[in-house]
Amino acid sequence: MNDGAPATLRVAVLGCGVVGTEVVRGLLDNAVELRSRTGTQLDLVGIGVRSTATPRDAVVPVDLLTEDLTGLVERADLVIELMGGIEPARALILDALAAGASVVTANKALLAQHGPTLYEAADASRVDLFYEAAVAGAVPVVRGVRESLAGDKITRVLGIVNGTTNYILDEMTSNGLDFGTALAQAQDLGYAEADPTADVEGFDAAAKATILASLAFHSRTSMDDVPVQGITSITPEDISAAAQTGHVIKMLAIAEQGEHDGIRGLAVRVHPALVPETHPLASVRGPYNAVFVEAEAAGTLMFYGAGAGGAATSSAVLGDVVAAARDRVNGGKAPSESAHAALPAMPAQAVHTRYQMRLDVLDVPGVLAEIAAAVAAHGVSIETVRQGVRDPEEGAALMIVTHSASESALAATVADLDTLDVVERITSILRVEGN
Amino acid sequence: MNDGAPATLRVAVLGCGVVGTEVVRGLLDNAVELRSRTGTQLDLVGIGVRSTATPRDAVVPVDLLTEDLTGLVERADLVIELMGGIEPARALILDALAAGASVVTANKALLAQHGPTLYEAADASRVDLFYEAAVAGAVPVVRGVRESLAGDKITRVLGIVNGTTNYILDEMTSNGLDFGTALAQAQDLGYAEADPTADVEGFDAAAKATILASLAFHSRTSMDDVPVQGITSITPEDISAAAQTGHVIKMLAIAEQGEHDGIRGLAVRVHPALVPETHPLASVRGPYNAVFVEAEAAGTLMFYGAGAGGAATSSAVLGDVVAAARDRVNGGKAPSESAHAALPAMPAQAVHTRYQMRLDVLDVPGVLAEIAAAVAAHGVSIETVRQGVRDPEEGAALMIVTHSASESALAATVADLDTLDVVERITSILRVEGN
Structure with missing residues (x-):
């Protein structure tokens, strides 16, 4: 531990739904372990909620509940945001970061929409912004x-x-x-x-x-x-x-x-x-x-x-809390947002993948040749064709799997197939991945 | 980056076998990316080997090879140990840590045998000791x-x-x-x-x-x-x-x-x-x-x-190198060894699990009753019994799966079964896990 390491860290939890409750439980039940693992005492100073009157799990200390979220953030060294939604979560996190508090959040919608603003704010204050729980729950x-x-x-x-x-x-x-x-x-x-x-x-x-x-x-x-x-x-x-x-x-x-x-x-x-x-x-x-x-x-x-659930998500949140607390004790900081590669978004039409198409077709000679020609005309090559399941009296069904082709080539192919007399219906088009 | 952050970090690689070669390749080929990700220049100052005369992959800069590993360690801020074995790896790592260098190693045998000594040395110097590659290769x-x-x-x-x-x-x-x-x-x-x-x-x-x-x-x-x-x-x-x-x-x-x-x-x-x-x-x-x-x-x-292989293992090593470099730039430190729970080793006999036993037995009436009684006498309970595969002229075979039992109870059961006249041979005993 640094000579200047804090003896306690003031922790605020914003939001006390399913995940918030489990995080509070973890902070209180595992206080001794968390102290050993962080080198400091995590002192839960408040739990910000919309209404203190809402009934809560018995593990939640009623005296820590507050509706004054802005005031709570001001009193914290480490803010755990579990409210979800864009506002007021965004403003509260920016307040916390600006004041030099570390932030742990599970708010995927906020990060997907305003990530860069938040990452920059964390960098400017040289504090951590962690969000393991925002993607795939407990999965690290x-x-x-x-x-x-x-x-x-x-x-x-x-x-x-x-x-x-x-x-x-x-x-x-x-x-x-x-x-x-x-x-x-x-x-x-x-x-x-x-x-x-x-x-x-x-x-x-x-x-x-x-x-x-x-x-x-x-x-x-x-x-x-x-x-x-x-x-x-x-x-x-x-x-x-x-x-x-x-x-x-x-x-x-x-x-x-x-x-x-x-x-x-x-x-x-x-x-x-x-x-x-x-x-x-x-x-x-x-x-x-x-x-x-x-x-x-x-x-x-x-x-x-486990990608969801209060307990599983709280495991990811508390892992981040330990990391953020350790960084405050040791004086470190997590990696900043890294956008140096700056790859532009590729247009969806340019994506290449394989496709499985299912078609209801007329049961007449030459149908496959006609379809194969229409597919080939767009530079799409067929990997396999097999007979699909259909009542023989109604006609035939085909299942075609293509080699890798662009979305635009596929779209053009489908548009063409749709005009063929031998094609009664395009039943489904699904991509094939993982090869 | 800290005001006092180093403009370059001097990196030494010890050992240039399959993994060492891939690590050198990664350090050189990805130098620009590594700089972006760490905030500093990773400067490969030497590659310590037993013999500079050994033929190497073309990626390895011959002028960086040295047989003076002690001297190399003295010139490094970050030492990557990929020699394997206990000595001189142990002494070199301790030298590096004592001199305030961070260490990344893939040496599982050394960690399993001398881990605590190494962790303490890293703590004493407040530097990182990382070892992702020591367990399950690239798997983090x-x-x-x-x-x-x-x-x-x-x-x-x-x-x-x-x-x-x-x-x-x-x-x-x-x-x-x-x-x-x-x-x-x-x-x-x-x-x-x-x-x-x-x-x-x-x-x-x-x-x-x-x-x-x-x-x-x-x-x-x-x-x-x-x-x-x-x-x-x-x-x-x-x-x-x-x-x-x-x-x-x-x-x-x-x-x-x-x-x-x-x-x-x-x-x-x-x-x-x-x-x-x-x-x-x-x-x-x-x-x-x-x-x-x-x-x-x-x-x-x-x-x-991937649990092994030069490239896969180098991925884990380089991930650790980035983390160690970032900590030097940001002034942080990875979590110390955490032995606070201090659980003692349980004797092997006390471990409980389920077992599958296969026995060759005489094909006579009452054989199952006799075996079941012998098993029950040691407090082991049977989950399933099924007929095994055996030439009927030779006798019968049984496959018994037990409920959870201690190793000691199982050992006693097996000793007893071995004395029964109806048991010709205990073919195999395997544990059943993952339930």
Whole structure:
């Protein structure tokens, strides 16, 4: 410990919902361990809430509750922000950083939208801003990417970063449920909100993808550059068609480097995709999260664990609290935001991947030749074609998997196929990832 | 950057084998990125080797090679030790730390044997001693346990930390090879040394288990307290018997808390074990490593990736180099060794787990009753019994899986079974883990 190390650190918790309650529990129950691990006493000086009248878990000391969040921040050396939302969280964090307090937050929406402002404020005051809990709950992927891989070059990040959609897709895969039934079950179990939009439409995953991509590629990325597709239109037929070729459907957040018009850029996207059953991400079950990282030297790494839940998220928050407290004791500081690579966002149309298309077609001679010609006309090459499942009296079904092609080439191909008389219906188009 | 931050850091690499060469490559090829990420120039001032005459990869600057390792260490702010072995690595690291240099090492044997001495020396000089690469290569489990989970309580660590044995067991499982053939194949592919003893007998895994257990349980552990069993006696019959009950055989390093005679203690052990096919560790294939961590708040986490190889290991080394360089720039210091929990080693006999026993028995009435009575007499309870595979003319075979029992109760049970006339042979006894 420094000679000038503080004997105690004044800790403020902002927000006392599910995660806040567990963080308070951890701070109080593990006080002795935390002291050993940080070299200082973490003194919980207040818990900022919207209303002190709301009933709370018995672990929350009532006398520490306050509705004066601004005043609480002024009294703290270390602020833990667990309120969520943009304001007043943003203003309170900026106040804390400006006053020289360290900040730990789990607020992914805020970081995805205003990250650079917050990182700059932390740098200006030479204090820590930690946010492990903002991505994939307890899974230590932020530290993994930010610190462990700091000496390597990350080339791709493929993540299952939303537990709700993974649970729903897993139930559809393992138990044959349709989307609506699986969603209702997820809501019953508390894995999905009453309004599931942010999860099932992919916005939650997009915020996490934005944060991870910025870290992994040392570039500033914006959610506006992240094309997002949800899982609401995934059908049991999609799931079984994927199984026929040894794949499972997973909701993925993907960030990767690419090149477009000779310029190196960063493509970030969120959508359901077919993943080979043998890929480590395929075996991520239920509400678990996992992030698969490809790097030049390290090869492939995967971080796996609970992506949500009060206790799990509190583990990540408290890990950050210990790190921030240690830095105050030792006089250090976490790595600053690193945006030196400054890769521009690549247009979505430039992204290359493989596709699985399912078509209902007329059962007439020459249909395959006609379709193959239409696909080839756009420079897309076909990897496999197989007969799909359809009532023979109705016609035939085809399942086509392409080699890697650009989104723009695929879009043009699909537009063309749609005009062919032999094509009755394009049943589904899904990307194939993880090869 | 601090006002007093160094404009350059003098970096010395000790050892220039497979990993050393890749570290040199990374330091030189990524010099611009490393400068951006650390805020300082990493200046490679020398590469210490046994003989400068040995032919080297073209990436290694010949003019930086030196046989004067002591002199080199004196000229460095940051020493990267990749020589392996105990001496002179130990003396050189202690010299470096005493002189105020930061140290990054991949030397698991040295840490397992002399860790506390080294940690104390680093603390005394207030410099960093990092060793991510010592456990599971590129897999960032050291930082995960040391920092990410610093605010949580780890209850158990289950790891596949030796790629050689995982490759061999995977080949035996997936392709039906016997141990000798799989080992020869591993040697052909460079996954196993010409003398494979340290890997196949479990000593390499035991060193890693010792390091991980010390970190995870904030206690000093010694390799002397780690019972080790290798995989040389695992047969194809063991593999197929495991498959019959939905298990695969994995070589595991296990560290967990337990209680013995009313005293809380730490049990660390290394041995092959049956793991359910649905467990995340079961899907770790080939030479990959994975560490499964159970913690009170976080639940279960898994860290997965390449456990060996020059490039992968260099990724972990360079991540540590960046962290150490940043700390020199920012004036911080990594967490000190944390041995405050000081859990004593639990005697091996006190460890509780489940067992699978395979027995060749006489095919006579009452044999099961006699065996069940012998097992029950030691307080061991049977979970399942099933008929094993054996030529009916020779007699019968039984496969018994027990509920959790202590090693001592099992040993007594086995001794008793061995005396029964109906038991012709105890074919194998394997632990069952991961439930």
